[in-house]
Amino acid sequence: MLCLSWGDVRRVDSESPEVLGHMQLKRSKVQCSNHTETHKLILFPDGKLSEHWARDPAVWSTTRLVKELETKDIVQIACGNHHSMALSRGGVLFTWGKNIHGQLGLGSQTPFISQPQVVKTLKGISLAQIAAGGSHSVTVSLSGAVYSWGKNDFGQLGLGDTKDRDCPSYVGALEHWKTVFISCGADHTAVLSKEGLVCTFGAGGAGQLGHNSTRNELKPRVVAELWGARVSQVACGRQYTLVYVPSLEKVYFFGSDEGQLGDKRKTNQLIPLPTNSPVNTGKYCQGGKKSEKVIELTAEGKQTIVLGKKRKNLNRIATLQDEVNVWLSDPSLQRWETIKMNIRLIFSSEACINGSFLEKRDKHFKTSKEVSGVDMSQVQHFYKKISKTPKVLREVQKEIEKLLPSLSSSPISPENFRVYLILPFLLQGEDDSSYHLLMLLAQAIMKLQPKDQQTLECLWSNLETPFFKQLVILYQRVSQKILCQFLKEIRDCQRNPFDLHPREAAVLQILQNLHQVNSRTGFRVQENNFHVPQVKPFIQLYWFFSAQKMSQWQLTKYPFIFDMKDKIDIHDKECIALSTRRAMVGIFCIREQEWWLFPVRRQHLLQDIWTHLNNAPTQQFKKILKVLFVGEEGVDHGGLVQELFSVAARTLCHPDTGAFRRVPSGLAWFPSQASSSKETFFQIGTLCGMALYNRRMAPFPFPTALYKKLLGLAPALEDLEELWPATGRNLQRILDEERDEIFGILSMNFTIMEEGDSMVTVELKKHGANVPVTRDNRKEFVDLYVNYVFNDSIRKPFEDFMQGFLKGCPATKWKMFLPVELQTVLQGCTKFDWHLLEKNVNYIQYEKLDLTIRNFWTVFHKLPEKKKEKFLAFLSGSDRIPGYEQENFTFQIADPQVANPDEVCLKANTCSRILFLPRYSTRRILQKELLYAIEHNKSFGLA
Incomplete structure (x- = not known):
């Protein structure tokens, strides 16, 4: 040299x-x-x-x-x-x-x-x-x-x-x-x-x-x-x-x-x-x-x-280069010890793993809290390669198992987090060993400080969708495995049914964090990828426990593993448990449901409702509602209480009532300058809570944003667009605009014109009138605009509504619902498959192919959409189908078996969803009676 x-x-x-x-x-x-x-x-x-x-x-x-x-x-x-x-x-x-x-x-x-x-x-x-x-x-x-x-x-x-x-x-x-x-x-x-x-x-x-x-x-x-x-x-x-x-x-x-x-x-x-x-x-x-x-x-x-x-690179730490091909091409006994030593060197070291699989063409130099610098396709390719040689795969996973307990719990760089992205894809087998290692990895992740977990979640959110979905599926499989084992141990009397081991809780928490990332990034992965069907036996298992015991059920802390029907079952069971009184009869303990008799006059419906709510002690709201319309026949088995909520919602949303603000979308929203007293929104909130607790619909035309706020989630620009479509679209255009001169032409500042008795200018930030909206601060402007509409401008009326809602629904498991699920449960479905409705009908004293039945469906399907919705209200007390029954909503058509059918009108039992259909001879008569019945709402409730 x-x-x-x-x-x-x-x-x-x-x-x-x-x-x-x-x-x-x-x-x-x-x-x-x-x-x-x-x-x-x-x-x-x-x-x-x-x-x-x-x-x-x-x-x-x-x-x-x-x-x-x-x-x-x-x-x-x-x-x-x-x-x-x-x-x-x-x-x-x-x-x-x-x-x-x-x-x-x-x-x-x-x-x-x-x-x-x-x-x-x-x-x-x-x-x-x-x-x-x-x-x-x-x-x-x-x-x-x-x-x-x-x-x-x-x-x-x-x-x-x-x-x-x-x-x-x-x-x-x-x-x-x-x-x-x-x-x-x-x-x-x-x-x-x-x-x-x-x-x-x-x-x-x-x-x-x-x-x-x-x-x-x-x-x-x-x-x-x-x-x-x-x-x-x-x-x-x-x-x-x-x-x-x-x-x-x-x-x-x-x-x-x-x-x-x-x-x-x-x-x-x-x-x-x-x-x-x-x-x-x-x-x-x-x-x-x-x-x-x-x-x-x-x-x-x-x-x-x-x-x-001659040019010579610095001696560097060990990373995966061409070693893999050597490992797989010649894993002979003579070379196996050397191969094992190389595997041990790389996979026993966080640094060596983090230095492998780097993105090509210098992309890894951009590593940050948003960019991992890892080429995930390389990781996937590596796993596919070594999985073809089980001997090598086992050795790699053996070293990973030794490494997992010592992973950094206080990372100082985004580069530290690469190992948490890489390792799950090296453990994606479906054997017990892979499941065990994924559980250990989940525990290691949960040891990270909250700010570091947020960094990891940010990196997850920027994974390409196929890799993010694969990560979800991996932890979904582990969740299925641990719940199967959990249930088996409960049935063998080896486990307390209310206790989760820390490693089990860690896996479910990882899946929950992935679900939150999925929500924030626009639901790239379908909701059912998070559901764990193995929870269904648990729901049946907990049927007989008290409400106090149900509150200790740790699995409900992870609502994403339940599908919507599961959540409704859990909510129903909690409501039944809360409304059930235990009493001793001799040496036996019996449980009986408590009822709240609720008489109202149809002509003074709101007045009677508010009187009952104002006079009722808090404990009364745990009882199940039974409605009696004064002067009308029928005993409530569900239909009349549904009618109460439907009529009350329709009345309160009428412009003459003036409780809610009507917006361009036709939805109901809180007034920004509320003139009503506190009791108005507190009472409406109480009524909505009661509907949820009594497992009935309260069909107020609220936007999704309300249900997000009830669940403690922040509404976004898309929610504003649902309320004010034109405003929402304009704000989105501002976010998409790249020409600086456009902002000069618009001459916007950080203020908003608020409509009330008079137009009022509101500053979105201090001295907002003097702050022009530019391309650099436009996101701040849009965020403040959305925040003002959904939070600042309606703070008092919403707080009153929320307090009333919590009083009306003493149950807590409803918080498991997603906003759209809670909206569907409370508001029901407004779009129906009428042919599916026909398919689900049960017949009493009739056969499906009887002439009267065929005539009825011929007449029904020719009705305008609005008439069909009125028929639904005539039949069940609401013009909506409960969201959880959309696929299985059913009713019965019965023959009243009278001597002279021409003298009997078409009637419906709203409680039991029974349509009494006399045997008419012609479609014309049937059509006339059907139209008359739904226009005059001649339904009734019977025992």
């Missing part, structure tokens, strides 16, 4: 490094060395690492083998003035030596630590290079993230201040800089980007930063004189910096020249200027073959070495 040197360096020979400084070594190959004037590390190919200390540059007084690292397979070393760094192939960074400035990165400033210690904070970061300054340390990851710690009196850490750090800190100013190389001087740092740009920071008193000044820089600053030069190498000495520009075949210098350069120039060089180094970087012939030579710079203390040699 060619060695050109200035200063106190004599010779470096690749076969026998005889002289380095003044230290004689035995003849042997040296893998790499690193040293300052008083401190030296030498790494030999056999893995031995020797450390040498000197009282002065002429006398090396202390030499020792670093035995603590003998088995660690060290690939990189670095020396500060009095501290050492060593990076293992397994991705672990070790430091030792003086630590008065925290330069070891161990979270303390213990003055001296003699033995190598793991820098735990960087655990899981795939380090590409390490570097040591006088009393500070810097590292760079494979994806260009830079971390610094130690002495910082000149800003050499690049963190914008002069405060020392005893733990690695992320240099945010270099985010997405694509750093590929770092070098440290005594008190300054230089970084090189993939594009060949150089940044420097720290002490600048000798001009070593190259900014044509002697000022210190607390943050990274580009060396402007090198802009466009595409630097390929950079090296820092004590108070100077060297860079190499291959296109010009020149080495440039800036800083304090103390004789290193071998030429005469002024002491402090403030900008990069070429040296007079006798370096030939052209192509040369070696053995008759052309080979391109490049420059490697080494600047150590007062010594500068320029080495001409």
